[in-house]
Structure formats: structure tokens, C-alpha cells
Amino acid sequence: MRFSTIDLTIFLLYIVGIVALGLFVSRDKKGHKKDSKDYFLAGNSLTWWAIGASLIAANISAEQIIGMSGSGFAIGLAIASYEWMAALTLIIVGKFFLPIFIEKKLYTIPEFIEQRYNTTLKTILAIFWIFLFVFVNLTSVLFLGAKALDTIMGVGDGSLIIYGIIALAFIAAAYSLYGGLAAVAWTDIIQVILLVLGGIITTIIALNNVTPDGGIINGFSHIYNAAGEKFHMILEKGHPEFDNLPGIAILIGGMWIANLYYWGFNQYIIQRTLAAKSLREAQKGIAFAAFLKLIIPLIVVIPGIIAYVMYAQPEGTAVIANAQDAFTKADGSINYDKAYPWLIGNFVPVGLKGVVVAALTAAIVSSLASMLNSISTIFTMDIYKPYINKTAVEGKLVSTGRITAFVALIVACFVAPLLSSIPQAFQYIQEYTGIVSPGVLAVSMMGLFWKKVTTRGAIWGAVLSIPVALLLKIDALGLPFMDQMLYTFIITIVIAGMISLATNENDDDPKGFKITKKLFTTDKSFNIASYVIVLILAVLYTIFW
Numbered sequence: 001m002r003f004s005t006i007d008l009t010i011f012l013l014y015i016v017g018i019v020a021l022g023l024f025v026s027r028d029k030k031g032h033k034k035d036s037k038d039y040f041l042a043g044n045s046l047t048w049w050a051i052g053a054s055l056i057a058a059n060i061s062a063e064q065i066i067g068m069s070g071s072g073f074a075i076g077l078a079i080a081s082y083e084w085m086a087a088l089t090l091i092i093v094g095k096f097f098l099p100i101f102i103e104k105k106l107y108t109i110p111e112f113i114e115q116r117y118n119t120t121l122k123t124i125l126a127i128f129w130i131f132l133f134v135f136v137n138l139t140s141v142l143f144l145g146a147k148a149l150d151t152i153m154g155v156g157d158g159s160l161i162i163y164g165i166i167a168l169a170f171i172a173a174a175y176s177l178y179g180g181l182a183a184v185a186w187t188d189i190i191q192v193i194l195l196v197l198g199g200i201i202t203t204i205i206a207l208n209n210v211t212p213d214g215g216i217i218n219g220f221s222h223i224y225n226a227a228g229e230k231f232h233m234i235l236e237k238g239h240p241e242f243d244n245l246p247g248i249a250i251l252i253g254g255m256w257i258a259n260l261y262y263w264g265f266n267q268y269i270i271q272r273t274l275a276a277k278s279l280r281e282a283q284k285g286i287a288f289a290a291f292l293k294l295i296i297p298l299i300v301v302i303p304g305i306i307a308y309v310m311y312a313q314p315e316g317t318a319v320i321a322n323a324q325d326a327f328t329k330a331d332g333s334i335n336y337d338k339a340y341p342w343l344i345g346n347f348v349p350v351g352l353k354g355v356v357v358a359a360l361t362a363a364i365v366s367s368l369a370s371m372l373n374s375i376s377t378i379f380t381m382d383i384y385k386p387y388i389n390k391t392a393v394e395g396k397l398v399s400t401g402r403i404t405a406f407v408a409l410i411v412a413c414f415v416a417p418l419l420s421s422i423p424q425a426f427q428y429i430q431e432y433t434g435i436v437s438p439g440v441l442a443v444s445m446m447g448l449f450w451k452k453v454t455t456r457g458a459i460w461g462a463v464l465s466i467p468v469a470l471l472l473k474i475d476a477l478g479l480p481f482m483d484q485m486l487y488t489f490i491i492t493i494v495i496a497g498m499i500s501l502a503t504n505e506n507d508d509d510p511k512g513f514k515i516t517k518k519l520f521t522t523d524k525s526f527n528i529a530s531y532v533i534v535l536i537l538a539v540l541y542t543i544f545w
Contacts, residue, residue: 004350004351004353004354006350006351006354007350007351007353007354007357008354009354010351010354010355010358011354011357011358011361014194014358014361014362015171015361017190018171018175018187018190018191018362018365019171019174019175021175021186021187021190022174022175022176022178022179022183022184022186022187022369023174023175023178023179023183025179025182025183025186025187026175026178026179026180026182026183026186027179033394033395034180034394034395034398035394035395035397035398036107036380036381036394036397036398036401038180038182038398039180039181039182039397039398039401040107040180040181040271040373040376040377040380040381040401041107041181041271041274041275042180042181042182042185042186042272042275043182043275044275044276044277045182045275045277046185046272046275046276046277046281046285047276047277047281047285048276048281048282048284048285048288049189049285049288050185050186050188050189050272050285051185051272051273051275051276051281051282051284051285051286051288051289052284052285052286052287052288052289052292053188053189053191053192053193053288053289053292054184054185054188054189054192054272054366054370055090055269055272055273055285055286055289056188056192056195056289056292056293056296057188057191057192057195057362057363057366057367057370058184058188058268058269058272058366058367058370058371059086059269059367060195060296060300060363060367061141061144061145061363061364061366061367061368064296064300064363065148065199065299065300065340065360065363066144066145066147066148066337066340066341067140067144067337068082068300068301068304069300069301069303069304069307069337069339069340070304070336070337070338070339070340071244071301071304071336072230072300072301072302072303072304072305072308072339073304073305073307073308073311073327073334073336073339074241074304074308074334074336075230075235075241075244075245076227076229076230076231076232076301076305076308077230077231077232077233077297077301077305077544078232078233078234078235078241078245078250079245079301080233080296080297080301081233081245081250081251081255082255082258082259083293083294083296083297083300083301084293084294084297084537084540084541085250085251085255085256085259086259086262086263086290086293087290087291087293087294087533087537088290088533088534088537089256089259089260089262089263089264090263090286090287090289090290090293091286091287091290091529091530091533091534092260092264093260093263093264093270093286094282094283094286094287094522094526095283095520095522095526095530096448096520097264097448098273098279098282098283098286099279099519099520100448100513100515100519101270101273101274102273102274102276102278102279102282103279103519106274107274107377107381108126108267108271108377108378108381108382109125109129109265109266109267109270109444110122110123110125110126110129110267110378110382111381111382112444112447113125113443113444113447114382115511116447116448116511116512116513117443117447117455117458117459117511118455119386120455120459121443121455121458121459121462122382123382123383123387124459124462124463125440125462126378126379126382126383127383128436128440129267129378130375130378130379130383130408132433132436133267133268133371133374133375133408134375134408134411134412134415135411135412135415136432136433137268137367137371138368138371138372138375138408138409138412138416139412139415139416139418139419140416140419141364141367141368141371142165142168142169142368142412142413142416143161143165143416143417143419143420144337144364144419145164145165145168145360145361145364146160146161146162146163146164146165146167146168146416147161147164147337147341148340148341148360149164149167149168149341149357149360149361150164150341151338151341151342151344151345152341152344152345152353152357152360153357158420161417161420162417165413165416165417166413168361168364168365168368169368169409169412169413171361171365172365172368172369172372172409173372173405173406173409175187175369176368176369176372176373176405177372177402177405177406178402180373180398180401181271181272181275181373181377183369184366184369184370184373185272185275187366187369188366188370190362191362191363191365191366192292192366194355194358194359194362195299195359195362195363196292196295196299197355197359198299198355198356198357198358198359198360198362199298199299199300199359200298200299201348201352201355201356201359202299202303202340202343202344202348202356203298203299203302203303203306204216205343205347205348205349205352206219206302206303206306206307206343206347207219207220207223207302207306209347210222210223210306210309210310219306222309223302223305223306223309226309227305227308227309227312230305230308231305231544232544232545233250233540233541233544233545234247234248234250234251234545235247242480243480243481244480244481244482245480245482246480246482246483249480249482249483249486250482251541253482253483253486254434254480254481254482254483254484254485254486255482256486257434257437257438257441257482257485257486257488257489258433258434258437258482258485260441260445261433261437261438261440261441262437264441264444265440265441265444267374267377267378268370268371268373268374268375269370271370271373271374271377272285272370273285273286280523280526283522283523283526284525284526287525287526287529287530287533290529290533291529291533294533294536294537294540300340303339303340303343304336304339304340306343307327307339307340307342307343308339311327311334327339327342340360344356344357344360368409372405372408372409373401373405375404375405375408376400376401376402376404376405376408377401379400379401379404380397380400380401380404381397384397384400384404385397431481434469434481434482434484434485435466435469435470435473436465436466436469437485438465438469438485438486438488438489438492439461439462439464439465439466439468439469439488439489439492440462440465441489442461442462442465442489442492442493442496443458443461443462443492443496446458446461446493446496446497447513448513448515449515450497450512451508451509451512451513452500452501452504452507452508452509452512453496453497453500453509453512454499454500454503454504454509455509455511456499456500456503457495457496457497457498457499457500457503458496458500460495460496460499461492461493461495461496461499462492462496464492464495465488465491465492465495468488468491468492469484469485469488472484472487472488
């Protein structure tokens with residue numbers, strides 16, 4: 001499995017090239033020094049294609065490529081609902097959320113909370129987001145990325161994981177700490193091209209090798225016949241993974257909570273749309289990202305199913321001898337997250353392996369860079385400036401952002417190795433983010449669209465949503481975590497609504513947003529793209545129901 005010299009050369013050229021590009025595009029222009037708008041919002045200069053590419057680059061990382069491939073191995077195509085439902089969610093965010101965000105000229109989502117409610121709730125959520133990004137998102141991306149590199153470039157025994165964590169952290173820091181969002185967003189264009197190219201190469205080669213006769217169509221036919229149960233989008237009750245993807249609830253229940261929170265109120269995702277040249281440019285970027293989401297399962301889920309077929313039914317496959325051993329841990333359990341790196345290490349040939357690993361690294365590094373920039377933005381604009389240094393000049397804000405990102409990265413590097421005992425990292429991230437995201441989504445959406453919700457109601461709703469979510473997790477209830485998210489969301493709305501009406505029954509809250517029908521008017525290109533995406537999704541779910 002070890003890297004050849006040519007693979008290592010290609011990989012190193014990628015690292016040097018992406019760092020150089022990031023530093024170049026974010027360099028200080030003659031006579032102008034970076035201010036906070038340049039560093040945190042790329043000077044509001046992003047075009048639709050940069051926004052769309054950057055959204056996907058920030059989203060698709062180790063937890064998708066490695067974690068979702070692992071879930072493809074364990075669950076099958078049903079895990080692709082996270083991608084396909086996200087395409088529809090993006091359209092909703094582009095039409096109904098973005099117009100308000102951009103009209104308010106926001107830097108951060110906590111800033112939106114402050115404008116609609118008050119500084120106290122903003123601060124609570126800002127601290128929550130910083131902890132979530134550092135201890136869940138950054139750590140999981142670092143660990144899964146390093147784990148993949150260990151499998152592909154080493155011998156898969158974990159000996160390179162620590163070095164991989166340090167290397168990935170260094171690459172992301174090398175350009176993002178200096179350049180800010182501009183460096184992140186513009187390099188993401190290259191990262192997405194590499195990501196899609198590398199993913200397609202891996203899928204094609206894996207399909208070509210899953211049968212002795214070879215052939216892509218033959219390979220797909222084989223995995224479909226050998227593992228037909230893995231090609232159902234809606235799992236039936238009694239399926240061993242039903243608790244992770246509870247049947248029809250993924251279409252009408254908790255999946256919406258996960259997606260609306262992630263794409264609408266997740267700082268490191270929404271930040272690139274806030275940096276758009278205009279609302280129309282941001283909406284075009286959203287539509288572009290939605291189309292890209294439709295093809296992501298081809299390059300992250302299908303490889304996991306191929307690996308499953310090679311593991312579970314080696315008869316009639318072109319599998320190498322160590323398929324059974326490769327996925328089995330010392331305690332006899334299955335290491336699902338090894339699926340994607342195992343395919344690369346064993347089937348992608350010399351030369352192309354360097355390209356594929358560069359693509360994988362691109363996905364990891366771009367997400368790390370996005371998270372770092374968002375952590376620094378939230379801390380600097382929502383905590384440092386209002387509480388620590390109210391008179392800070394622009395240069396001080398930029399330097400504070402860089403220091404914050406550096407500290408966050410160091411902390412994540414120390415915490416990342418602790419994730420080694422988790423069997424499905426993607427599901428871990430979704431489940432534990434789901435403890436707090438329903439409450440945040442509930443008070444945020446109420447703040448956008450219901451003028452009567454008050455600050456007191458929102459604070460009580462947000463705070464009580466966490467114990468509600470924890471209570472719904474008790475084993476006696478037996479609720480799938482997506483159902484837990486849906487019920488937590490509904491209960492939070494009820495709590496916030498009742499308290500708001502009890503304290504302000506008849507009048508609208510003075511901080512309620514005044515919105516008009518005209519604000520949500522979208523242009524022809526966005527509307528056509530939306531209709532096409534909905535049609536494609538209807539076809540996909542009809543075929544793979």
C-alpha cells in the first residue's frame with residue numbers, strides 16, 4: 001500500500017501549489033492592508049462559482065469521504081439522503097434565509113441572534129459554536145483525515161496518525177491563518193475540482209475491479225445484484241441501522257432539522273454566502289452547490305458499498321486476499337471507516353494514487369481552513385470585540401482572528417487522537433451535533449419568521465432544548481436520534497412560543513424583522529435550477545425507494 005516516489009511527488013506538488021495559491025490570492029493589495037471585512041468576508045468579492053465550490057469544499061471532508069463511505073459500507077445508499085436532501089435544503093436556504101441575512105449585512109450567525117434577540121443569547125450561542133467546531137468538527141476531520149492517510153501511505157497500523165494530524169493542521173494553517181476567507185474560498189475552487197476528479201477516479205477503478213471480468217457497468221451490476229439491500233433509500237423498521245436512518249422520517253422528520261441547521265445556521269458553511277458580491281450572486285452559488293450535492297453519493301457512498309461487497313461476498317469478485325482481515329479489528333468488530341482508504345491503497349495504480357490522495361487531502365484541508373476561519377470570525381467579532389477590546393482597530397481584529405484560529409487548531413490536534421474508538425465517525429458527528437442543533441434551529445427560525453417571539457422565550461427555549469434532547473436519548477424511549485431531533489425542535493418551539501405569548505400576548509416583539517414578499521423574489525435562473533433539482537430528486541427517490 002505504500003506510496004511510490006511518483007505518488008509522493010504529485011502529493012507534495014499539490015501541497016506546495018495550494019499553499020502558494022492561497023497566499024497569492026489573499027495578498028495585500030498595494031496601498032491597502034487587510035481589515036476585518038477582507039479577512040472574515042473576503043471583502044464581499046465572491047462570485048457564484050466561487051461560492052458554490054467553496055460551499056461543497058467546506059462541506060465535503062473526511063467525515064463525508066471517509067465517514068460516509070464507512071456508513072455506505074454499514075448502511076448502504078440510504079446514507080445518501082444527507083446529500084440529496086441537502087440539495088433541496090440549499091434551495092430553501094437560498095430563497096428564504098439568505099435574503100434576510102444579506103439585507104442585515106451580517107458577519108456571523110451569532111450577530112443575527114443579537115440583532116433579533118439580545119447580546120446574552122448571542123454570547124451563549126457563540127460560545128457553543130466555538131466549542132462545537134473545535135471539539136467535534138475540527139477534531140473529527142483531523143482524525144479521520146490522518147487515519148485515511150495512515151491507511152494509504154503507511155501500513156494502516158495507526159503509526160502515522162499523529163504525523164498525519166500534524167501535517168494536515170500545518171497545511172490548513174499555512175495559508176488560511178494569513179489569508180482569511182479569501183484564501184479559503186478561492187483555493188476551494190481547485191480543491192473541489194480535485195475532489196470530484198479524485199472521487200470519480202476511485203469509483204471507476206473500484207467498479208472495474210469488483211469482478212474478475214472488469215468493466216464499470218459490469219461492476220455496478222454486480223454490486224447491485226450482490227448487495228441489493230444496500231440500494232434502498234428508505235429503511236424498514238427492524239433494519240439494524242434503522243435507529244440511524246429511521247425510514248420515512250428522513251423525508252418528513254429529523255433529517256430536515258439536521259439539514260436546515262447545517263446549511264442555514266452553521267457559520268462555517270453560510271459564511272461564504274455572506275461574502276458574496278450580491279444576493280443574486282449568492283443564490284446562484286447556492287444553486288450550483290445544490291447540483292454538486294446530487295453527484296456526491298457517486299463518489300463517497302458507492303465506494304463504501306463496493307468495499308462491503310468485497311468484504312462480505314468475496315466469491316465472484318476480484319478482491320485481494322486480505323479483504324476480510326482488513327476491516328476486522330482486534331476485538332472482532334468491523335472498522336467501517338477503513339472502506340475508502342482501503343480501496344485507494346489496494347486498487348488505485350501508481351501515479352493516479354497521488355492524484356486521489358491529493359484530492360482526499362484537498363477535501364480535508366479545505367474544511368479545516370473553513371472551520372478555522374469561522375472560529376476566528378465568531379470569537380473576534382462576537383466575543384473579543386464587544387467584551388475584551390471594544391476599541392480594537394482593524395489590524396488588531398485581524399491579528400486576533402489569526403491567533404484564535406492557531407489556538408483552536410492546537411487544541412484540536414491534542415483532542416483528535418481520542419476519537420480512535422468510534423466505529424462510525426459520521427454518525428457520531430450527526431448524533432452529538434443533534435443534541436444542540438434542534439434548539440438553535442428552532443429559536444433561529446422563529447426569530448426570522450415570527451414577530452411575536454421574544455428574547456425571554458428564545459433564551460428559555462434554547463437553554464431547555466439541551467436537557468430535553470438528553471431526556472429523549474434515554475434507552476427506555478427507544479427513539480432514533482433523528483426522531484429525537486424532531487421532537488426536541490417541536491418542544492423548543494412550544495416552550496419559546498408559550499413563554500413569548502405569556503409575556504407579550506398581543507404585540508409583536510419590537511426586534512421582530514419586517515419582511516415582505518418582494519424580499520423573497522428570485523430570478524429566472526434560480527427558479528429554473530430549483531425546479532430541475534426537485535425533479536431529479538423525485539426521480540432518484542422513485543428509483544431507489
